[in-house]
Amino acid sequence: MLKLYNTLTKKVEEFIPIDPNEVKFYVCGPTVYDYFHIGNARSFIMADMVRRYLEYKGYKVKFVMNLTDVDDKIIKKSLEEKREAKDVSTDYINAFFEDITKLKIKKATVYPKATEHMHEMIDMIKKLVDKNYAYNIDGNVFYDVKRFSEYGKLSGKNTEELEVGARIDANEEKKDPLDFALWKKAKEGEPFWDSPWGKGRPGWHVECSAMSCKHLGETFDIHAGGNDLIFPHHENEIAQSEAANQKPFVKYWLHFGFLNINEEKMSKSLGNFFTARDVLKKYSAEAIRMFFAQAYYRGPLNFSDDLLTAAEKGLEKINNLVDKVNSEIKKNNSGIKPEFEFNSYYKKFEEAMDDDFNTSQAVAVIFDFVKDVNRVVAPLDNVDVSFYNDVKTFLTKTAENVLGIVDFNKTTTGDDKLTNDLIELLIRLRTEAKQNKNYQLSDSIRDRLKELGVILQDSKEGTTYKIGK
Ligand code: AMP
Ligand code: ZN
Numbered sequence: 157m158l159k160l161y162n163t164l165t166k167k168v169e170e171f172i173p174i175d176p177n178e179v180k181f182y183v184c185g186p187t188v189y190d191y192f193h194i195g196n197a198r199s200f201i202m203a204d205m206v207r208r209y210l211e212y213k214g215y216k217v218k219f220v221m222n223l224t225d226v227d228d229k230i231i232k233k234s235l236e237e238k239r240e241a242k243d244v245s246t247d248y249i250n251a252f253f254e255d256i257t258k259l260k261i262k263k264a265t266v267y268p269k270a271t272e273h274m275h276e277m278i279d280m281i282k283k284l285v286d287k288n289y290a291y292n293i294d295g296n297v298f299y300d301v302k303r304f305s306e307y308g309k310l311s312g313k314n315t316e317e318l319e320v321g322a323r324i325d326a327n328e329e330k331k332d333p334l335d336f337a338l339w340k341k342a343k344e345g346e347p348f349w350d351s352p353w354g355k356g357r358p359g360w361h362v363e364c365s366a367m368s369c370k371h372l373g374e375t376f377d378i379h380a381g382g383n384d385l386i387f388p389h390h391e392n393e394i395a396q397s398e399a400a401n402q403k404p405f406v407k408y409w410l411h412f413g414f415l416n417i418n419e420e421k422m423s424k425s426l427g428n429f430f431t432a433r434d435v436l437k438k439y440s441a442e443a444i445r446m447f448f449a450q451a452y453y454r455g456p457l458n459f460s461d462d463l464l465t466a467a468e469k470g471l472e473k474i475n476n477l478v479d480k481v482n483s484e485i486k487k488n489n490s491g492i493k494p495e496f497e498f499n500s501y502y503k504k505f506e507e508a509m510d511d512d513f514n515t516s517q518a519v520a521v522i523f524d525f526v527k528d529v530n531r532v533v534a535p536l537d538n539v540d541v542s543f544y545n546d547v548k549t550f551l552t553k554t555a556e557n558v559l560g561i562v563d564f565n566k567t568t569t570g571d572d573k574l575t576n577d578l579i580e581l582l583i584r585l586r587t588e589a590k591q592n593k594n595y596q597l598s599d600s601i602r603d604r605l606k607e608l609g610v611i612l613q614d615s616k617e618g619t620t621y622k623i624g625k
Contacts, residue, residue, distance in 0.1 A: 158510045161454060162312055163386060163409040168512055172375050174407060178216045180376035181207060181219050182265040182368045184219040184385055185267070187360075188248035189229040191430035194444070194459065195415035195422035197259060199382040202446055202453045202513075204261045205485075206380070206556045208510050216512070220371045220467040221264040222364060225271050226357050227399055231346055242271075242349050260441045260560040266292040268367040270358065274349045276366040277358040280400050281351075293329040294446075295341035295354040301334040302397040310409060311387035334616045336392055338362050358442045361392035365400070368393075379413065380410040413455045422459060430459070436605070446561045449515040470523070474555065474562055477526050477547070482564065484544040491538030498546055501525045505554050515559065522555045566623075579610055583619050586612075 158171040175180045183203045186192050192200075203221075210217050225245035249269075270277075281297055284290035289303050301307050301315065308314050317333060322333035328508040330337075337359040342348035348355040358417075359364075368376065374397070381390065389405050397405040414421045422429045433443060447465040451457040501521060508517035528549055530582065548564065555562040582601055589598040602612050611622045 158209075160408060160410065160512050162407075163411050164406070166312075168409070171408065173215065174375065178218055179210050179378065179379040181210070181217055181380070182364070182372055182376065183219070183221045183264075183379075184364060184381035184389065185223050185494045186248075186252055187224040187227050187229055188245045189227065190248060190424065191235045191251055191433055192255060192402060193422055194432050194435045195426065195429060197255075197432040197435075197444070198415040198448050198457065199380075199412045200261055201448050202257065202515075203380050203410075205408065205445075205449065205453075205515060205559060206378075206487060206559070212509075212553065212558050217265075218265050218372065219262075219264045220268065220368065222367050222458065223242065223252070223267050224268045224340075224360060224363060225249065227270075227360060231515055235345065236558045244270060245271075251433075255436070258436050258441055259432060259444065260563075266371050268371060270363045270367070272506045273363070273367050273370060274358070275585055276370045278339075278349075278351050278371070280362060280366045280396065281337070281358070283400040284338065284396065287399060289329070289395075290338055292339075292353050292537075294327060294335060295356060297339035297353055298330045298335040298339050299392065299395060300331070301336070302332060304399055306398070307334075307553045310394055311391050313387060313391070329355055334362060334389065349378040356431055362396055365393045365396040366403075369401070371395060372563050374403045374405075377404060378408045379406040380412070383411045383414055386411055386553040396607065397595060411452075412453055415459055416456050418460065420575065431549070435464075438469060440471070441465050442471055442563065445559060446471055446519065449519050449559050449561065451516060453513055453515065471561065474522065474526050476549075477529060478551065478562055480540045481544045481548050481551070484539070485541060485548065488541050489538060492536055493540040493543050494532045494536065496529070496532055496543070496546070498550055501550060502554075509558070518554070518559065518560070521550070522559075522561075525550065526621065579605070579621055583612065583621065587619065 159168050160171055161168050181203075183200075184297065186196060207217055207219050223245075226241070229245055230241050234244045237244065281290060284299065285292065285297065288300070290297050290299050292335060308318070318334055319332075338361075339351060339353055340356050340359060341353075342355040342357065346357070348357055368379070379390065379393075386409075394405050417428045418420060420428060432444075439447075443464055444467075447464050448457070449462075449465065501524070502520045504524075507517055508521055510512045511517070533543075551562055552564060582605060586598045586601040589595075589601065605612060605621075609623055613620050613622065
């Protein structure tokens with residue numbers, strides 16, 4: 157029985173989907189004005205693991221992630237770079253797909269873009285205006301927070317307390333400091349769309365309410381995002397959707413802890429970030445996923461080179477077995493089939509994941525499994541291929557398909573002789589470059605091989621290599 161912590165009820169609850177045949181899952185996606193950082197990647201990867209585990213359990217999952225392609229930050233960047241906002245967002249949408257592919261994040265069922273859902277957003281705002289939950293002041297439409305009596309139910313904030321800290325900017329016309337924009341009147345030089353309130357563009361919060369409703373319905377199962385989105389973004393989404401549709405919006409709210417750097421949230425605005433694509437130059441996708449999996453998804457986690465290196469090292473143990481399994485399956489030997497309780501490992505893996513996605517325990521089960529398989533086969537001369545097939549099935553279903561920390565299709569040594577010879581040649585040239593103190597060239601050979609997925613390892617005995625990021 158899967159249990160998960162629901163931010164809305166502040167309790168660990170049993171997961172029961174509304175439609176037993178299909179789980180409907182929405183995750184707030186990126187604002188596409190830059191490369192995403194490794195903090196964003198934590199949220200995307202943890203959502204991916206949750207989605208993959210639901211699929212492991214046999215659920216069909218409709219997984220929707222929005223792309224915010226109209227926003228102040230995109231407009232700012234387009235003005236700085238003197239090009240259309242659309243060109244900025246298209247570039248970073250492409251970069252987003254490249255990066256999530258490298259991170260082994262499964263594609264969503266749909267990636268709705270804000271600019272392609274103007275009609276739905278305008279419709280929702282109209283409904284809110286008609287029902288008196290929103291008001292128009294000179295082309296700007298605001299949500300009237302006081303009208304929604306349950307405001308604060310997700311974040312646990314109450315409106316009186318919020319009111320104390322809030323204030324209205326001199327250039328804002330809204331009635332109350334807590335009210336937020338549903339429709340923003342167009343300013344000179346900004347992209348705009350026509351609406352019943354004049355030319356303008358939607359606010360960020362209404363994007364997610366309108367797009368989730370369009371793709372998943374008025375009430376759906378899981379809505380996820382990073383902790384920073386609980387307030388105001390998700391609180392506002394609830395206010396909009398429940399007022400417009402007069403139905404509960406979401407059954408389970410899932411929030412991911414921050415990736416911190418020196419105990420501070422990694423974020424673009426603080427400038428203390430590493431892009432995911434830069435981190436991927438140094439660590440494999442599997443190591444990055446392992447680093448995240450080894451921490452509880454709701455808690456904070458400090459970005460740490462030591463932990464990433466440790467994750468990479470830990471993976472070697474698993475990958476050594478993966479290599480062995482691959483080569484044994486190729487050999488196709490018949491022989492002894494050792495006694496091995498595969499079922500007990502499946503059970504332990506499921507118990508860990510059913511316990512509010514305890515991925516670090518799930519990783520521990522994988523390590524135990526690897527250790528126990530190695531122990532069982534060590535004294536045997538001839539192991540039957542069927543045993544290795546079972547080992548492969550277990551690791552594929554758990555470590556590869558759910559956690560994404562293993563890839564059976566990656567080989568760690570070159571398969572053909574020419575590849576191996578060419579790599580050896582480059583290693584010799586690099587050694588010569590080093591001896592000639594041409595470090596620029598020697599580093600360049602190492603880095604460019606790494607980009608191709610060939611990792612050089614220097615030791616006292618010389619340089620060896622591994623294929624596979
Ligand atoms: P953004 O592009 O800033 O809207 O963020 C995309 C996703 O990344 C959202 O779900 C955020 O909550 C999440 N996020 C942003 N910063 C971090 C961080 N430091 N750690 C974990 N998740 C984050
Ligand atoms: Zn959202």
